[in-house]
Amino acid sequence: MSEKPAKTAAEAAALKAKWSAMYDKCVEAKPMGAYFSLEELMEFGVAMSDTELLAICEELVSCNLFAVAMAKGSLRYLTRGKELAIKITGLQTDTRVVYSHIEASGTNGMWKRSLCQKTNMHDNRVVKAIRELMAKKLIREIKSAKAQNRRIYILSHLDPSEENTGGNFFSDGAMDTGLIEALGEFILRHIETHSWAEQKVPAGHKARGVKRKRNADDVPASADIEDLPMFKVPLGPNKHPLVPFPPSHRDYPTVSTIMDLIDESGVLKDVTLQEHDVKQLLGKLEYEELVEQVPNLDGQPPGYRSTRRVWDRHPGTVDWNRPLDPADDGVGPGDGFTQVPCGRCPVFKACRPGGVVSPETCEYFEPWLKF
Amino acid sequence: MKKRLSELLTFAVGDFYGEFHSRVFGALVENGRLPFRTLVAKSGLLPTQVRGALITLIQQSFVSFQTTDEGATNYDANWEKTYNFVIRSGKLLQLVKVRYGDAAGVVCEDLFEAGHARVGELIKERVSVKEKPASTKGGAVNGDGVNGVNGINGVHVNGVTEPEGHGPSPEQRRRALNKLVRAGLIVPLNERDMKSVEDLKRSAERNLIGTKYDHLPKTKKEKTNFALDTQQLLDGWRHESLRYFGDGEYSSIKRGNPFDEDSDDEYPAKRRKVHGRTNGVNAATGPHPETDLVVRLNFEKFDVLLRNQQLVKMAARYVGETTSKVYDALLRALETKTSRCYEPSLDHEAEDKEQPFVKTHDIVPYLDPNLDLNVGLYGEDVASEMNGHNDDDEEPVSRKRKQPSSDAQYKVEQHLRLLAYDPRQFVQSEGRDWRVPYRALTKRLLQSQIENHLTARYGTVAPRLIRVLFANGRLEDKNISKLALVPLKELREMLYVLQKAGFVESQEVPRDASRTVNRLVYLYFYDQIKARRVLLDDVYQAMARMLQRAETEKAKIQVVIDKSERTDVVGNEAKYLSKAEKVALERWNQTEEKLLRQVNRMDDLVAVVRDFYPMGPDDSNEELYG
The missing domain is CATH 1.10.10.10 (Winged helix-like DNA-binding domain superfamily/Winged helix DNA-binding domain)
Incomplete structure (x- = not known):
């Protein structure tokens, strides 16, 4: 009888030596909180067989030095610090279960509702556990860009994943429009200065040009309406018209040059932009039709150039009470329909001849038709 | 969906021709195809009134009719033609005047007023008899297709009120007509043109079932084939009437053409080259066009011109003004090869692969000689000698060889390259040949x-x-x-x-x-097609409101207008009209101009959204943003 406990004691001592050796190796191999698969643990050479390995892991889990997690479809273990393990040992069972689930979710964090579902516990018990964990500063609540109203919990020492923050353009789960606009403006200004060439006025051109040649792009004051350019001609810094670079031009800004520019200029303080961030911003500018991609014929990534700016970028609200300017067409966005009161009429759908809202009595027409 | 359009058209028809016409047309658009008796009942007019209105409407192709084998005749409103006549005619006339001169404008105007007319009428109208050239009827005879409509042809619904002797001479008219025919804007009238699109399709289908198919298509595959065959037959019919003046390519004028080469052509040298004509008969002495031929306006071709205008505008917006003018020249050089905006039987990619090419030296004659080609180009581009998208041609040897002969050509190519390398790809190039991917x-x-x-x-x-x-x-x-x-x-x-x-x-x-x-x-x-429909609906409504408002404004000062139009007042306005009346008239003129100008601009929008691209299910939703 007395032999058996002694034997187990010896075994336990051996096991203890093994699992502490295992734990040390793990801590050595990867930083705290890293995942280990069974194969990786086996390679440490501490355990001789699968059953032994499982026994060791079981022991580590029961000491709270290991946590069980599912990752990439298989069982993984992750390491915990010794102090943390002691803290966890002091927790109640409910709380410990909740903690381990939050821990297993990693940087993604876990929603309260999913916690209830996974732990199969009542809402109240989960709330109580969360409160305890929050009080002990083991977990914290974050706002996610994915779902702003959800309460998501994450281990307090972890930074939320990009999926939760939404990337660099989010702060506190909300889109940082200030940053986006400012940075977009910065990029756009850079692209604009590298997109269009200022026309060189050829020698002798001026003397000839004034006398008999009529240019489409610089208009004499007395020109007929039909000779006026259809669109406002964008001018460069020297007040000469901007013209496209020849097709052989290769120096349009690309994603990488723009990234370098941002890094060098130091416009961003605590944010480091990744390439996909810059791409996202350029995408936004492209969707705004402020920039466009120019294919590179050498097989390099495409460059960006600004779309020819023929009207103000922020047209603002158009006052349709103002008399129509015949030269208006083409100077700003809009068409024959948006230039008339009907194009912005709030009761357009209700309008019919003889109705309450009718073309005969329309009050928007009055000021519009006045000269 | 067509409610707004029908409101607009009914109103505009009333504006042009009066209430009877408006009511008959309104009854037809509201109820669809109707026999005469029902039409009388629905319009609330007397049979004689309906008949009178129908004559005009049919003459103008606003209404088509079909008689069944049993002898019953049904009437049907024709949307497209009505729209082109009542809303777009002003714009098209302006276009013709700018392009082909005032005489062409007058000929077109007459044709607009008459709907369709015999060549003889068009040439002699508004001209005193002695100036009329002796017509030789010996030309090629082609009565086929026009017999059915000759009966209506002589009717003059809009009595010519202008004094005789004004306007262009018959010779000028004849030349103008020749130009328009060559441009493909005026084509011979075919019996089929009097039918509505649906009827034409139906008769094509019936035709097929009698010949190629012996039963109605049942399986999906059969149906697709059947639809394709129908479209081909329709295209064939269409081509038949367009081909009247030549046996080959559209609008290329060959032997046996009654409309002869014109001496005051825009680019005579070029034309002769294009058409390969060397033995052109002198216009003054040669045979005159057959005066009995009935012609109509070809709106499909007008759409091509309108589309090209819009494309030029797009080039001006995204690339530059001068470049857009070069583009205009390119598009005009291609116009003779383009008979309509799109081929319904071809899909997007297939059609763009078959677009015709044009050479640089054929573009140059279309350029405005005053245009300074240096504007809009950035200095000398050494590397731009390379050849379109073919990167293989970049070796210096071939570059040298390709040095264009003239400076203008060189500059034109520089501009065209800008267009080719724009992300929108306005033009594609293969060496010296340029083509436009119209569909994309x-x-x-x-x-x-x-x-x-x-x-x-x-x-x-x-x-x-x-x-x-x-x-x-x-x-x-x-x-x-x-x-x-x-x-x-x-x-x-x-x-x-x-x-x-x-x-x-x-x-x-x-x-x-x-x-x-x-x-x-x-x-x-x-969904782009849905968006187009929504947009069109709104625009139609707004156009109708503009016209309705114009009428209201007019009614306000109708008394003054009537007075100013009195025979004793005309010419003596200063004497009979008070100051207040003059101010009121001036105001009305401005108001009307403003309202109509907006209708005209909205029509630009309608043209882009409705006419240039097939409205049917989309072939492919290709990437627009790279």
């Missing part, structure tokens, strides 16, 4: 018109979302937010506005079998 480009034009419209109407966020959806297909709002970088709240508000207006649609997709509301995914998408 038109789609682009269409889309940018819609985006432009949305910008002006809803601000800059709306087109941004539309572009995201157009480029990416169906998306959840979160994903749109990420791509457009618009905060979700703002995004949802705008999506709601757009959805309500009909530009964006949403779709519920259940995430699991339970189909509960909170397990649904809402996908938003943008």
Whole structure:
């Protein structure tokens, strides 16, 4: 009888030596909180067989030095610090279960509702556990860009994943429009200065040009309406018209040059932009039709150039009470329909001849038709 | 969907021809195809009144009729033709005047007023008899197809009131007519042109079932083949009437053509070259065109001209003014090879692969000689000698060889290269040959018109979302937010506005079998065709409102207008009209001009959105944003 406990004691001592050796190796191999698969643990050479390995892991889990997690479809273990393990040992069972689930979710964090579902516990018990964990500063609540109203919990020492923050353009789960606009403006200004060439006025051109040649792009004051350019001609810094670079031009800004520019200029303080961030911003500018991609014929990534700016970028609200300017067409966005009161009429759908809202009595027409 | 259009057209017809016509036309658009008796009942007019109105409407092709084998005749309104006559005629006349001179404008105007007319009528009208040239009837005879309509042809509904002797001489008219025929804007009338599109299709189908098919198509494959064959037959018929003046390519004028080479052609040297004519008969002495031939305006071709105008405008917006003028020359050089905006039987890619080429030296004659080609080019581009998209041709040897002979050609190519390398790809090149991918480009034009419209109407966020959806297909709002970088709240508000207006649609997709509301995914998408329909509907309504308002404004000072039109007042306005009356008249003129100018501009929008690109199901939603 007395032999058996002694034997187990010896075994336990051996096991203890093994699992502490295992734990040390793990801590050595990867930083705290890293995942280990069974194969990786086996390679440490501490355990001789699968059953032994499982026994060791079981022991580590029961000491709270290991946590069980599912990752990439298989069982993984992750390491915990010794102090943390002691803290966890002091927790109640409910709380410990909740903690381990939050821990297993990693940087993604876990929603309260999913916690209830996974732990199969009542809402109240989960709330109580969360409160305890929050009080002990083991977990914290974050706002996610994915779902702003959800309460998501994450281990307090972890930074939320990009999926939760939404990337660099989010702060506190909300889109940082200030940053986006400012940075977009910065990029756009850079692209604009590298997109269009200022026309060189050829020698002798001026003397000839004034006398008999009529240019489409610089208009004499007395020109007929039909000779006026259809669109406002964008001018460069020297007040000469901007013209496209020849097709052989290769120096349009690309994603990488723009990234370098941002890094060098130091416009961003605590944010480091990744390439996909810059791409996202350029995408936004492209969707705004402020920039466009120019294919590179050498097989390099495409460059960006600004779309020819023929009207103000922020047209603002158009006052349709103002008399129509015949030269208006083409100077700003809009068409024959948006230039008339009907194009912005709030009761357009209700309008019919003889109705309450009718073309005969329309009050928007009055000021519009006045000269 | 056609409610607004029918309102607009009925009103405009009334504006042009009076109430009887308006009521008959209105009854037809409201009720669809009607026999005479029902038409009388629906219009609430006397049979004689209806008959009188119908004569005009049929002459103008606003109404078509078909007589069944049993002898019953039905009447049907023709949307497209009516629209072109009552809304677009002013714009088209202006276009003709600018391009082909005032005499051509007058000929076109007469043809507009008459609907269709015999060549003899067109040439001699408004001219005193002695100036009329002796007509030789010996020319090629081609009575086929016009017999059915000759009866109506002589009717003059809009009595010519202008004094005789004014306007262009018959010789000028004849020349103008020749120009227009060569441009493909005037074509011989065929019996089939009097039928509505649907009837024509039906008769093509009936024709096929008698010959190639012995039963109605049943399986899906049979149906597709049948539809294809029908379209081919229709195209064949269409070609038949266009080919009247030549046996080959559209509008290329060959032997046996009654409309002879003109001496005051725009680019005589070039023309002769293009058509390979050396033995052209002198216009003054040669045979005159057959005066009995009935001709009509070819709106399909007018659409091509209008589309080219819009494409030039797009080039001016995105590339530059001078370059756009070079582009204009290119498009005009291609005009003779393009008979309509798109071929219904071909899909997007197939059609653009078959677009005709034009050589640089054929473009140069179309350029405005005053145009300074240096403007809009950035210095000398050494490397630009390379050849279109063929990177193989970049070796210096071939570069040297390709040095263009003239400076103008060289400059033109520089401009065209700018267009070819623009992200919108206005033109494609193969060496010295240039072609325009019309179909893809038109789609682009269409889309940018819609985006432009949305910008002006809803601000800059709306087109941004539309572009995201157009480029990416169906998306959840979160994903749109990420791509457009618009905060979700703002995004949802705008999506709601757009959805309500009909530009964006949403779709519920259940995430699991339970189909509960909170397990649904809402996908938003943008359907270009739907958006076009929505936009058109609004524009039609606004156009109608402009015309209705013009009438209201006119009614306010009708007394003064009547007075000013009295025979004793005309010419003596200073004597009989008071100052207040003159001011009122002046005001009315300005008001009318303003309202009509807007209608005209809205028609520009209608043309882009409706006429240049097939309205049917889209072939491919290709990437617009690289």
